[in-house]
Amino acid sequence: MEMFRSFKISGSALAAEKLRVDLVAGNLANMHTTRTAAGGAYRRKTIVFAESYSKARSAFAGKGVRVASIVDDPNPSRLEYDPEHPDANEEGFVPYPNINLAKEMTDLITASRSYEANTTAINTFKSLYLKALEIGRG
Amino acid sequence: MNLYSGAIFSNPNASLRIEKKETQSPKFNEHFKDFLDSANRQQLQADKAVSAFLNGEIEDVHQVMIVTEEARLSLQLAVQVTNKMIEAYKDISRMQL
Numbered sequence: 001m002e003m004f005r006s007f008k009i010s011g012s013a014l015a016a017e018k019l020r021v022d023l024v025a026g027n028l029a030n031m032h033t034t035r036t037a038a039g040g041a042y043r044r045k046t047i048v049f050a051e052s053y054s055k056a057r058s059a060f061a062g063k064g065v066r067v068a069s070i071v072d073d074p075n076p077s078r079l080e081y082d083p084e085h086p087d088a089n090e091e092g093f094v095p096y097p098n099i100n101l102a103k104e105m106t107d108l109i110t111a112s113r114s115y116e117a118n119t120t121a122i123n124t125f126k127s128l129y130l131k132a133l134e135i136g137r138g
Numbered sequence: 139m140n141l142y143s144g145a146i147f148s149n150p151n152a153s154l155r156i157e158k159k160e161t162q163s164p165k166f167n168e169h170f171k172d173f174l175d176s177a178n179r180q181q182l183q184a185d186k187a188v189s190a191f192l193n194g195e196i197e198d199v200h201q202v203m204i205v206t207e208e209a210r211l212s213l214q215l216a217v218q219v220t221n222k223m224i225e226a227y228k229d230i231s232r233m234q235l
Contacts (some may be wrong), residue, residue, distance in 0.1 A: 004204075004208050004211070007204045007207070007208060011200060011201065011204045014198070014200040015198055015200070015201075018198060018200075119200075122204070122207075126207060126211065129211050130211070130214065133214055133215060133218045136222070137218075
């Protein structure tokens with residue numbers, strides 16, 4: 001319903017930020033993963049957002065945000081010397097995922113704050129709507 | 139005093155249209171029923187969303203909350219419009235002849 005477009009827009013952002021939290025969770029879970037289906041160490045996943053819009057005739061055609069793609073971080077794996085490890089190469093180095101814990105935590109906080117901001121937008125729209133219903137009362 | 143002066147100001151054909159509506163428009167209770175039906179549809183949608191969430195078909199909890207809020211706001215709007223309609227009806231029924 002067009003009346004609740006604010007809800008739709010903020011809702012798309014909530015879904016996108018939730019996916020970002022999922023990605024960070026995946027990155028943290030796989031911080032020490034040395035084996036993947038594609039071979040080699042796990043690669044850090046990052047998310048790319050894109051603006052979502054409709055072809056509506058109204059002046060504002062925004063529909064919020066959508067997830068354009070999930071891409072692998074191109075940075076090389078971190079090499080750690082551990083000759084006993086089964087995945088060590090000939091020189092005794094183990095390729096570990098290119099994940100920086102501090103970076104992941106920053107991402108997590110950013111995602112969580114964005115989520116909060118969008119719920120605030122939803123609640124603001126709701127209180128505006130309820131205020132409008134008070135027109136003519138009393 | 140012309141109650142529709144605002145509407146006429148923005149649309150010169152407004153007065154004509156209003157007259158036409160008065161002769162052809164559906165009955166008051168039909169309008170009312172349509173309106174309540176639309177609010178009811180939102181409630182049913184919210185109901186469906188909640189059960190879909192509980193069945194695991196919807197993963198995002200915010201989707202459920204948004205749909206239920208939409209239903210709540212629609213119901214509030216319906217209640218307000220109902221109040222206004224009843225008020226207008228009472229005003230007319232109390233009119234001294």
